[in-house]
Amino acid sequence: MEIEKQLKSHGAWIGKWTFILAASGSAVGLGNIWGFPYKAGTNGGGAFVLIYLGCILVIGLPIMISEIIIGRRAGNSPVNAMRRVAIDSNQSTLWRFVGWSGIFAGVLILSFYSVIAGICLNYIFIAASSSGAISSPDQFSSVISSPLNLLFWHTIFMTLTALIVSAGIKDGIGRMVKILMPMLGVLMIFMVIYAMINGDFSQAMTFLFAPDFSNVTSDTLLQAMGQAFFSLGLGMGSIMAYGAYMSKDQNIVTNSFTVASLDTLVAILAGIAIFPIIFAFSLEPNSGPGLVFVSMLSAFNQMQFGQIIGPLFFILLSVAALSSSISLLEPGVAYMSEEGILSRKRSAQIISFLAWVLGIGSALSFNIWSDYQIIAERNFLDSIEFVTNQILLPLGGMFIAIFVGWFMKKSLITDEMGSINPVLFFLWRFFVKFIAPLSVAYIFYKQFF
Numbered sequence: 493m494e495i496e497k498q499l500k501s502h503g504a505w506i507g508k509w510t511f512i513l514a515a516s517g518s519a520v521g522l523g524n525i526w527g528f529p530y531k532a533g534t535n536g537g538g539a540f541v542l543i544y545l546g547c548i549l550v551i552g553l554p555i556m557i558s559e560i561i562i563g564r565r566a567g568n569s570p571v572n573a574m575r576r577v578a579i580d581s582n583q584s585t586l587w588r589f590v591g592w593s594g595i596f597a598g599v600l601i602l603s604f605y606s607v608i609a610g611i612c613l614n615y616i617f618i619a620a621s622s623s624g625a626i627s628s629p630d631q632f633s634s635v636i637s638s639p640l641n642l643l644f645w646h647t648i649f650m651t652l653t654a655l656i657v658s659a660g661i662k663d664g665i666g667r668m669v670k671i672l673m674p675m676l677g678v679l680m681i682f683m684v685i686y687a688m689i690n691g692d693f694s695q696a697m698t699f700l701f702a703p704d705f706s707n708v709t710s711d712t713l714l715q716a717m718g719q720a721f722f723s724l725g726l727g728m729g730s731i732m733a734y735g736a737y738m739s740k741d742q743n744i745v746t747n748s749f750t751v752a753s754l755d756t757l758v759a760i761l762a763g764i765a766i767f768p769i770i771f772a773f774s775l776e777p778n779s780g781p782g783l784v785f786v787s788m789l790s791a792f793n794q795m796q797f798g799q800i801i802g803p804l805f806f807i808l809l810s811v812a813a814l815s816s817s818i819s820l821l822e823p824g825v826a827y828m829s830e831e832g833i834l835s836r837k838r839s840a841q842i843i844s845f846l847a848w849v850l851g852i853g854s855a856l857s858f859n860i861w862s863d864y865q866i867i868a869e870r871n872f873l874d875s876i877e878f879v880t881n882q883i884l885l886p887l888g889g890m891f892i893a894i895f896v897g898w899f900m901k902k903s904l905i906t907d908e909m910g911s912i913n914p915v916l917f918f919l920w921r922f923f924v925k926f927i928a929p930l931s932v933a934y935i936f937y938k939q940f941f
């Protein structure tokens with residue numbers, strides 16, 4: 493009965509690779525190809541990259557394993573998963589609020605994610621028709637200066653997300669990611685090779701990999717940590733929801749390693765594809781959110797068959813965004829339909845509508861609201877991004893680590909871990925108990941006190 497309830501509301505992964513594909517689909521997205529390069533660019537490059545990698549290994553990976561353990565153990569949406577595992581461990585059901593905070597963060601993230609993904613959709617057509625007559629920075633300025641244009645593409649992207657989640661994610665996205673994510677990988681490698689040959693490769697490598705710690709501030713630490721949570725899709729229950737439908741014979745640790753490595757690889761490849769072009773065309777590495785659009789469009793404008801390869805690149809980027817955006821909507825929808833509050837379709841419509849309305853603020857912060865500041869000199873979009881990436885996700889992740897490390901019954905954990913090398917188990921537990929929560933707490937402390 494329970495299982496039927498889950499399958500009806502959510503679906504189960506069928507096949508050995510489907511969990512990895514869906515989880516990688518959730519992880520690999522705009523955060524890797526749009527976010528990582530521009531954040532590395534605005535934070536001085538190498539030192540940011542190194543701190544980011546450290547956060548993935550020390551904080552992200554142990555928390556990813558923990559989230560999947562909770563999800564698979566309970567087999568429910570995150571709110572109920574936290575509740576049920578807490579009950580099974582004789583702990584307070586207040587832990588379910590970690591799940592609620594995830595639903596809230598998911599809606600907030602989806603609101604601006606859809607605006608940026610809408611720009612990707614728009615760029616499919618721009619790249620197909622661009623002749624290079626307008627410089628790529630001017631092209632980006634003209635795209636973002638029109639509120640109606642941004643809202644139009646935001647609406648299309650949000651509708652696509654809601655449609656896929658309404659249909660149940662198994663058939664739609666499960667099939668799509670199988671073909672399209674490998675294609676994105678191949679195209680990324682092509683862009684890296686293109687950048688190596690035609691761009692200023694050595695300057696880019698120095699910028700990305702030679703760390704200069706003199707400019708590292710507590711803000712750099714917080715941004716790198718936030719980016720690690722965002723990119724792996726942690727701290728808000730996405731991966732917990734996906735883990736709920738992973739079969740018991742799958743190994744959580746190896747799956748997590750695979751997903752985290754793929755995610756990191758794509759982020760680094762995006763950096764290596766983008767920065768050589770930025771330096772070769774004397775563009776600014778710290779130019780912010782327009783970085784990927786500006787650099788890639790100038791590359792496509794120069795290259796042979798750019799009008800074919802360009803649109804293809806933005807199509808794949810949009811698909812990567814779509815396979816992430818559905819995982820942002822999923823925890824809330826899974827909860828509402830699992831509880832029988834509303835049907836899956838209605839839940840998807842209502843939650844995505846909320847996110848769409850909030851997204852209007854993000855679309856306007858590129859133009860008429862650009863001077864309108866909300867949190868510490870940040871415009872609307874940057875404020876929402878700050879609250880989610882740098883506060884809610886790390887906080888959610890910290891509570892998950894504390895729960896699994898200190899409160900969850902050990903026998904439940906070892907059940908889920910299956911046969912695992914005892915040294916590895918010990919190490920993971922040590923990281924979950926101490927290193928991950930203390931690192932998050934330390935970074936918060938440095939930044940806010």
Ligand code: PFF
Nearest residue numbers: 519521522523722723725730
């Ligand atoms: N990981 C996605 C990206 O890098 O674009 C975004 C994301 C998905 C964030 C799922 C958070 C999440 F729970």
